[in-house]
Amino acid sequence: MAPAIQAENLVKTFGDVRALDGVSLDVPEGTVLGLLGPNGAGKTTTVRILTTLLRPDSGHAVVAGVDVLKHPNRVRSLIGLSGQYAAVDEYLTGRENLQMVGELYQMSVRDAKARARELLEWFNLGEAADRIAKTYSGGMRRRLDLAAALVVRPPVMFLDEPTTGLDPRNRLGLWEVIETLVEQGTTLLLTTQYLEEADRLAHDIAVVDHGKVIARGTADQLKAQIGGERVEVVVHDRDLIATAVEALKVYAVGETSVERNTRRITVPVTGGAKVLADVIRELDGRDIEIDDIGLRRPTLDDVFLSLTGHATAAGTENGDGTENGDGAPPADRRGHGHGHGHGDGHGHGEGHGADRDKAAAAGTGTEA
Amino acid sequence: MTTSTATDHAIGGAVPRQRHGIAAMLHDSWVVAKRNLRRMTRIPEIVVFGLMQPVMFVLLFSYVMGGAIQIPMAGASSSIYTQFLMAGIFAQTVTFAVAGASAGIAEDMTKGLVDRFRSLPMTRSAVLVGRTLADLVQTAFTLLVLALVALAVGWRIHNGIPRMLAAFALLLLLGYAFSWIGALIGLSVRSPEAATSAGLIWLFPLTFISNAFVPISSMPHWLQPIAYWNPFSATVQACRNLFGNQIGPVDSSWPMQHAIVVSIGWSLVILAVFSWLSVRKYRSAAG
Structure with a gap:
């Protein structure tokens, strides 16, 4: 056809x-x-x-x-x-x-x-x-x-x-x-x-x-092109971050990353919800208090970011055809992109410029 | 949104009837003109303010300046000046239709309506023809009211109704031609505010460097040829002749001696040039 x-x-x-x-x-x-x-x-x-x-x-x-x-x-x-x-x-x-x-x-x-x-x-x-x-x-x-x-x-x-x-x-x-x-x-x-x-x-x-x-x-x-689920944990006590990272090593299928000032640990995993339950049990067993935890699956935002190196942005294209290629810096744009109903309770507008991919992924994840 | 009644909404619509050439153009223009006329009834302010300016000019010029302006062979008198003035005011009023067309079309451009029209299987020129025709109706209405005001302040015609109607026909032709200048401005500037100013600003010198408000013979010598050949002057002179408002002999310059022909000629030239330019611009607009 x-x-x-x-x-x-x-x-x-x-x-x-x-x-x-x-x-x-x-x-x-x-x-x-x-x-x-x-x-x-x-x-x-x-x-x-x-x-x-x-x-x-x-x-x-x-x-x-x-x-x-x-x-x-x-x-x-x-x-x-x-x-x-x-x-x-x-x-x-x-x-x-x-x-x-x-x-x-x-x-x-x-x-x-x-x-x-x-x-x-x-x-x-x-x-x-x-x-x-x-x-x-x-x-x-x-x-x-x-x-x-x-x-x-x-x-x-x-x-x-x-x-x-x-x-x-x-x-x-x-x-x-x-x-x-x-x-x-x-x-x-x-x-x-x-x-x-x-x-x-x-x-x-x-x-x-x-x-x-x-x-x-x-x-x-x-x-699927960019794949990968990950568990994100925000621990309550900053001093326990190292302990938590150590405890979660066994679940990681890639490199674990840490944002110290938000106390956020991101662990690439496979196995879905079951892994999440295991992680909660593991941390609980070690008396590490959890402020927030979730299983993130890749979103189209992630796809976009990994394909283009910058996030999507809300706004309107100029109808008169004077479209300009790429004006605003990525960090700014991401702030907009996230305003739109991804059902994410975290609202991560913050851009830790060094680690854009992760920050963006975190901001648009699906709550488990 | 109720989707229960949504059966058969998507595919296989009625086959639209086919119109061609002039018939299609007239049909589409009429649809657009209808739209613009409806708008006028919804925004009567536009019509009212369009009227206030010329009415104010009639009153101010007649009563404030009339006594001071010398008309050859007649001297300065406000009642004589009113006879002299009216053709000028009528002509100025029809040319100010430019602002309506330019602002209206610029607004349609910015609001995306022109894109809507351009995506429809309609005649390209109809959006502009429809707009200018609706303006013509508004201009005719304005002229009618203005004529009544003028009669009230002492203006009179002396050559009978048919010639008066001929004069109004000349005025409407000039106004229609000028609304195409407005269309081009509206297509070129793309902001309704800019379009209003751009539509008006050049009209002041055009209408003042003419025989509309003062006799050309009172102007500096170097300016006189410009004033005589001003398209505006020809129409004003033609109307004075047809209304029987000419006081003393007509200026001896060629365009003033052949005012009716020159008026029609100018109007047709302006109409041809600017409708061609506007339609061309419209086809490529926003592209």
Whole structure:
């Protein structure tokens, strides 16, 4: 089966900045590809090219079987795009917005009206349908924007950071909608800075950095690439750190590391939860008081860090194409990346610069 | 979100009807114009403030400056000046439509709406045509109200309704042409605030170095040719002729002697050049 989205060697430069440096992608029909990368990596530029908003300097792209460069208008009637910011007219009502989009998709007025009604119901905007969008909350606007992208039931959808800036409840709501669409057979290209989002929604992930796809695979494949679980212990008494390290040596399958000022010991292990229980018993047997302990599995954050040497960052790419390669230092970026619901009670924003990988891994681990 | 009603939302939508060429352009422009007209009813402040400026000018110029400005063959008198002034105020008002188009389009750019439009299977130029057509409607409304205010302060027409309508047609044509200048500015600056200033700032010299408020013969000699050939002056002169507001003989310069033709000519040239530039810019916008 031919891929629903296919890009070959896309190159785009803005002035001196090589925003895309040969991006190739393919998304099989009915699947979701997550395009993952930090600010300015080239995610938005890729989406803009595939949705006909931007012409590449070189390269080739086919969407839903139609050549993007040769027949942009035919592509436009087969795709839906929902961008980083909710592109709705604030002074039109929700209904008017959707109706306008329908009419511009060349539907008859009657069809556009009917479709708008349907979508408003589906997106729980029925009650707000006749209020101007300016009165909507951020989540409602985003839903309206996504609804606008669905007016013609496009077989191929592009969602550019669909949940950036949304609260967890609204994010979850959008995820559910997206999952429904995919169940019904929509092919989706999704860009995100949230590893969790890619993990949940995408069948396949392409990691982009500096205008290149640097890794490709399922979330599990990518995680397997860097492997390794570890037990993290925070001991109560600083003086007992050495004793604890000694006691845990037997469980370590690699080098144990210690952060003295946080009293954190990280031990690479294999064997999962059982090892965790053993470690607790071991430390308890030696009267070493534990403030915190957990089994960490690698997250996509770790994958990203080990692939790119820097963490992901929250924020928005510049829509006008002046994406800059890599501005903020990694330590700063990590602080942002962690704000987003990894269910981690520790909240490690601190960057002990010397040992970035570990610090980041600790911050995003899964509680055992 | 209720997913129970979500069946059949994704695939196999209605096949959109195919329109081509002019029909497609007109349809899409109308949809966009409808959108912009709706916006105006939702933000009446824009229309109201758009009216206040020219109304204030009418009152200030008539009552404050009118008595001091010498009109050849008529002397200085505020009631005569009002007759002289109105064509100038009308023309200034239609050209200020530039600011509406530039700010509106810049806002659509920054809010991502232009990206939405550009990702839809619609005629490229329709976003701009729709915007400028909606501005034209607003301009017509402003002119109507302004004309009523002018009648109230003593302005009169002397050549009959058809010629008056012809004058308003010339004004609207000029305003429509100028709103395309606004479109280009809006596409170029990308911040609504900058667009408002950039849309207005050059209009002051343009409208003042003309016959709108004072007779050109009162200007320094080196400035006079500029004022005579100013597209703005031609329309003002044409309107004065059509309204029957010309006091004394018309200036002997060629553009003033052929004001109607020059006015139409300028408007069409501006329209052609700036609509071409704007549509070209729009196609590559944000790219």
